[in-house]
Amino acid sequence: MSADVIRFPSPPSRLARRLEWFGTDRSVLLMIWALYFALRVAVLLIDVVPTSDAGWYYSRAESLAAGHGYLDNNGAPTAFWPPGWPIALSLVFSQFGASSVVLGLFNLTSAMLIGLMTLAMGRRLFGSEAAARAGLLLLAVYPNAIGYVPLALTEVFYTALLMAGCWILMTRTNRWQLVSAGLVFGFATLVKAQTMVVIPLIFAIEWLRQRPVWPRFPRLFAEGLIVLGVAMLTVLPWTIRNHTQMGYWIPVSTNGGFTLLTGNHDTATGDYTPDAPVVNDLMARKDLDEVERDAEARRLGLDWIENNPEKFLALAPKKLIRLWLPDGEAEWAYQGDAPSYAGAEMLYRTVRYANQAFYALLMMAFAAAFFVMLVKRHRDGQRWIGWWLLPYGIALYPTLICVVFSGQSRFHYPVMPFVCMTAGWLAVTVWNARAERGRPSARTLHQVRDQ
Known part of the structure; x- marks a missing residue:
């Protein structure tokens, strides 16, 4: 006689049941969307x-x-600052009139698109509905993301464009979608001139995430050139307009030189310092027109970097700190421009402090998720390179730019939906691990049978 052990499935733990409810119940997603929408309307x-x-x-x-x-x-006629945001806003103004209400509703539409992309990309990057919902929930309650919606700044609209371009490339199934991505990235370049550096980054991740690597390179390289080419063609009419009206070949705008100079001079602190003596002296020169002043600012900035390499390198950590450490800069707009601020300063400041704490948790989760994902993929026998790296690549983009120019916390705004979706994945991973640990041991029954 011998005995067989029959194992019965153990019932899921309470945490596991809650995680399943969070990741599958339709009402949960509706509640997250309601919260997301209501806070931005408010x-x-x-x-x-x-x-x-x-x-x-x-x-x-x-x-x-x-x-x-x-x-x-x-x-x-001017080419000062990229024109993409005013052009988009003007199209809305021409249809509905110029007002803060129209501006806010247009930003609200962009914010809803950001939420949709956060949910969709969370599903795509991490293969988990629960993680995608958690990322959307984190973004829904993130105060600084909410605070930008009434402001006439580029951040909300640009973030929607950036995420849409990434999504098109990640999910494309035909060559025409390469054209669509090029158009989106081209217009995004008219909003923020450095955007095109994101395109090679996306194709690099796609190239390296699967084997065989080298046989796939020619096709992906050609597709990348198509996207870059379409993006450049999208910008070209504006470049031609600048030459026609101003007499100079200006690819996008005439503020690049000033942005470089304000971050690199003798009194620079790592932050954007437009009131530095060298900048003020240049702005006061009447013998130079707009384009010549920007070119002179670029020359002065590059000369300073060349003559002061040690100071330039010493500024880099300060620039990174200014870019990534503080958050909640939307409050400055309310402080200077909202009549309600004076009577509710304590409330605004409390929200700012709460936002900073929330932001710190998000960034710690973002950093931790990188190493957790590496361990998980190694354990599962997967290549370490995958689409999950896209949020970190998007974070690298403003990081490299700020080292050369200057650090401003608002420059990390477009990265935050990617941070939220990654932090959401980590939260669900930890939740699932705790649920598995809390699971009761399997019940067994010993069955005796004849040999």
């Missing part, structure tokens, strides 16, 4: 007057909507 009730950078963009959009062209404050 912030639109705050009156914020566009000033400073936001005021410039808003005024340019009004001018374009009225058919006056892209003009400076003196009524002369």
Whole structure:
């Protein structure tokens, strides 16, 4: 006689049942979307007057909507600052009128697209509905993401474009989608001029994530060139406009030199310092026009870097700190431009502190998720390179730019949906691990049978 051990499946733990509910129940997703939408609608009730950078963009959009062209404050044609955001906003203004309400609703539409992309990309990158929902939930309650919705700044619209371009390339099934991605990235370049560096990054991840590596290279290289080519063609009409109206070949804008100089001079601190003496002296020169001043600023910045390599390297950590350490900079717009700020300063500041704590947790999770994913993929016998690296590549993009130019916390805004989806994956991974540990041991029955 001998005995066989019959194992019965153990019932799932309470944590496992909750995780399954979170990842499968339709009402959970609807509640997350309701929260996401409601918080962004609520912030639109705050009156914020566009000033400073936001005021410039808003005024340019009004001018374009009225058919006056892209003009400076003196009524002369200009290429100062990339025109993509004012152009997009002007199209909306021309249909519905120029107002803070129209601006807010347009940003709300972009914010909803960001949420949709966060959910879809979370599913695609991590293969988990629960992780995708967790990422969307984190973004839904992230105060700084909410705070930008009423502002006439580029961040919300640009983030939607960036994520849409990434999504098209990740999910493409035919060559025409390469054209669509090129158009999206081209217009995104008109919003932020350095955007095209993201395209090679995406193709590099796709190239290295699967074997065979080298036989796939020619096709992917050609497809990357198609996307870059279409993006450049999308920018080209603006470049031609600049030459026609201003007499110079200006690819996108005339603020690149000033951005370089404000981050690299004798009194630079790593942050954006537009009031430095060297910048003020250059702006005061009447013998130079807009393009010549920008070219001179670029020369001065490059000369300073060449003559002060040690100082330039010493500024790099300070620039990185200014880029990644603080968050909640949306409060500055309310502080200067919202009439309600004076009567509710304590509330605004409390939200700012809560946001900073929430941001710190997100970034710690983002860093930890990198190593957890490496261990998990090694344990499962998978290549370590995969689409999961895209959020880290997107984070690398402003990091490299800020080292050369200057650090500003608003530059990491487009990275945060990617941070949220990665942190959401880590949260669900930890949740699942705890659920497995809390699972009761399997029940067994010993069955005796004859030999």
